[in-house]
Amino acid sequence: MKTIDAIAAQAPAIAALRRDIHAHPELCFEEVRTADLVAAKLTQWGIPLHRGMGKTGVVGIVHGRDGGACGRAVGLRADMDALPMQEFNTFAHASQAPGKMHACGHDGHTAMLLAAAQYLASHRDFDGTVYLIFQPAEEGGGGARVMMDDGLFTRFPMEAVFGMHNWPGMPAGTMAVSAGPVMASTSEFKITIRGKGSHAAMPHMGIDPVPIACQVVQGFQSIVSRNKKPLDAGVISVTMIHAGEASNVVPDACELQGTVRTFTTELLDLIERRMRQVAEHTCAAHEARCEFELVRNYPPTVNSPAEAAFARQVMVDILGKDKVLAQEPTLGGEDFAYMLQAKPGAYCFIANGDGGHRDMGHGAGPCTLHNPSYDFNDALIPLGATYWVRLAQAWLNRAPG
Known part of the structure; x- marks a missing residue:
């Protein structure tokens, strides 16, 4: 596994941010504290940002070594909201908000994109622009559509947009992406x-x-x-x-x-x-x-063939061919579908493992999505952030066309 050393070195600090977000979950369009945390970190790392798109959304803007002059751009998206359910875990970073829980790993998605943002801002070894999309209200609120209605793709024009979701049950250290419908x-x-x-x-x-x-x-x-x-x-x-x-x-x-x-x-x-x-x-x-x-509600999430193949090659370069799996479609839903209706792109899965990563004090249930005993696997942060960085670099440094 070829993760980026600088990202791995910062992973414990990013994991602490992730656990802070987990302990303070916010429901759709209520992600004020989470957006404040994201904005503060982006500002700390010298990343210009726009707030308020999609009510509580945040868009970070990382220009490359050319200052974005070439006009090329790619979007990377993470969701921020939690679910209206009671957490069964009692470990130190368990939810402090009764009836609210990060049971789908959006805390981890936000953390992985923050880790990538920190690296991209400190290196900028690409031409063009990376837009970091921190989206609210995936869990039923259609936050992707609301951000688009607020001008996401007109104010921040991008050639393609990519998303990622952790996937429990897949062997840790693997990823998956395929062309065509991947969510219902x-x-x-x-x-x-x-x-x-x-x-x-x-x-x-x-x-x-x-x-x-x-x-x-x-x-x-x-x-x-x-x-x-x-x-x-x-x-x-x-x-x-x-x-x-x-x-x-x-x-x-x-x-x-x-x-x-x-x-x-x-x-x-x-x-x-x-x-x-x-x-x-x-x-x-x-x-x-x-x-x-x-x-x-949400339309099907359909990966465009060229972008899915591009994402797969990035994964292969990081993990090796045997660790990049076929993406088995699921009848779960995802509002990233709206973005893929407007732009080419791909939505991939990153393995969350079988639940053995959870701290003592986790609930007795399985570590599956939308389960009160779930927790995101912090060991994914270096891999997920490396994927984001390598994807953005490869996309913007490739020949246009």
Whole structure:
């Protein structure tokens, strides 16, 4: 592994910053303290910055040896927000904010980009500009889109943009990137089935929405198994069913909620159309009424082929070919998808290991994303920061075209 010595030497100090961020998690668009910390460090290292884009976003600007005169630029993005969940860990850097936790490693993503920023600012051995994008509100707030709406790519024009996420379960010391879809679109649905309440002992006097809801849920499974192509990945998960207040009363209504995940908009179109038909027609068959709503959140995250290949070669140069894995697509969602709709680029995974890195006092659960026992692996900081630096150097020092 060819990590940069200067980055490795500063890694303990960056890890301390990471643990400070972990101990003080902030939810989407509330990342004021985190943004203050990022801005203070960038200023300390002589990096000009812009604040307030995407409400709490920070953009650092590192010009190369030419002062950015050549006009070429590349963007590196890290997310900053935490999740609204209670941490189970009790080690020294555990969350000090009840009901808030860095359970997805955004603290580590911010730390790795800060480590790269420190090195880039002190060396500047490239021509052009590196834009350091510290983004708020990935966890449901669509912070990437909000930064773009605020002019991210017009005020800071860049040829390509790259993102990175830690990935638990992958062997530590490995990375992965591939072309094409790597994360799914995310959509949420809410279906209200309105029947007619009655006494539970006299169901014939009413229209019971509960068995209708059961049929609707079963019908959704046939969409996945019989309507979409078997090779197209798609998931419909009904995760909430709410109905009734008493055991001897047939309720007036039953509410279903859940999520849909796909890698293509075309499949999402099909699933939404069929879900609506199944819900409305099943209700009509039982003389019930149906209210159907599906909200499309993040689009699929799709890596452009040339940029994915470029990122892979950077990884190979650092790690060797056998440590750079194929990126297995996941049906999780990621708002970096918006940036990849506007710019070429690639979103890669860096292995977080199996959880053996966690300090004493970690929770009893697994070290997986969105788990209350999770913690970022600080041993990733030299590798992740080296990748950012080598990627930026290679991109800006290559022949344009």
